[in-house]
Amino acid sequence: xxxxxxxxxxxxxxxxxxxxxxxxxxxxxxxxxxxxxxxxxxxxxxxxxxxxxxxxxxxxxxxxxxxxxxxxxxxxxxxxxxxxxxxxxxxxxxxxxxxxxxxxxxxx
Numbered sequence: 001x002x003x004x005x006x007x008x009x010x011x012x013x014x015x016x017x018x019x020x021x022x023x024x025x026x027x028x029x030x031x032x033x034x035x036x037x038x039x040x041x042x043x044x045x046x047x048x049x050x051x052x053x054x055x056x057x058x059x060x061x062x063x064x065x066x067x068x069x070x071x072x073x074x075x076x077x078x079x080x081x082x083x084x085x086x087x088x089x090x091x092x093x094x095x096x097x098x099x100x101x102x103x104x105x106x107x108x
Contacts, residue, residue: 048099055095063088 067084071077 051099052096055099056092059088059090059092059095060085061088063091 063084063086064081065084066088067081070080070084074080
């Protein structure tokens with residue numbers, strides 16, 4: 001008894017393995033393409049969310065600090081802080097609305 005396979009079976013098996021490798025490579029490429037597009041979209045959403053948060057916090061904190069500084073210089077204790085806070089909030093919302101209306105360019 002010999003353990004060798006006939007040549008015809010070996011060729012058929014090699015062809016099946018080659019076809020399987022081609023299908024596997026094609027599936028990997030499709031998966032990489034799908035993951036790449038999801039990561040780019042998620043990354044853009046993450047950046048825009050961080051931008052909105054930074055604008056909001058920067059407006060509130062910046063307006064409050066400027067208002068408090070105005071109060072410290074001129075002795076108008078609550079009014080400068082309140083006016084600065086409201087101006088900071090207004091500027092923050094203006095920046096957020098401007099960023100929301102900005103249409104990003106298509107990278108492809």
